Structure formats: structure tokens, C-alpha cells
Amino acid sequence: MGLLYALLIGAAAGWLAGKIMKGGGFGTLLNIILGIVGGLVGNWLFGILGVHIADGVVGDLITGVIGAIVILFVAGLFKK
Template sequence: MGILYALLIGALAGWLAGKIMKGGGFGLLLNIILGIVGGIVGNWLFGALGVHIGSGIIGHLITGVIGAVVILFIAGLFKK
């Protein structure tokens, strides 16, 4: 059940990050995949910085969105 939860939160985070990064998205499917990876990156990034957003769905979603925005930004640099 934990993997399904992570995939759903990551997919939603990727979709939201695609909306936030106007013009920086790669389409719905790739944004969702990048959102899942972004959730991992967000957890690592906040852990390395010692920042704790919160727990539960909202905390995980915010972490995933921020991580996905970072991934979309970096991927956008290579897109050009």
C-alpha cells in the first residue's frame, strides 16, 4: 500500500508542478513520472537541509511538488 500511496502522491505532485512551471512541462505523462522522481528528490533535499514540512497527505504533497518543480527546472535546462 505504501508504494501505491507514493505513486499517487508523486503523480499529483508532477501534475501540479507542470501547472506551476508554465512552459516548462513535458506533457502529462512525463510530468507525472518526473513528479514521482521529484518526490524522492524532495524528501532527500529537505532531509539534507534538516527541514520538515509536515506529515500526512498535505506535507507529502508539498514536498513532492517542490521536488518535482526542481526536477522540471533542471530538465528544462536540458530541453533547450
């Protein structure tokens, strides 16, 4: 069940990050995939920084969106 939860939160985070980045995205499907990876990056990044956003679905979604934005930004640098 944890894997399904992570995939759903990552997919939502990728979609939201694509909307926030406006033009920096790679299409809905790739944004969702990058959102799943972004959730991992967000958890890793916040763990290193010692930052705790919130508990539950909202905290996981915020962490995933921030991680996905970082991934989309970095991927956008290589896109050009």
C-alpha cells in the same frame, strides 16, 4: 500499500508542478513521471537541509511538488 501511496502522491505532485511551471513541463504523462522522481528528490533534499514541512498527505504533496519543480527546472535546462 506504501508504493501505491508514493505513486499517487508523486503523480499529483508532478501534475501540479507542471501547472506551476507553465511551459516548463514536458506533457502530462512525463510531468507525472518526473513528479514521482521529484518526490524522492524532495524527500532527499529536505532531509539534507533538515527541513520538515508538515505531516500527512499535505506535507508529502508539498514535498513532492517542490521536488518535482526542481526536477522540471533542471530537465528544462537540458531541453533547450
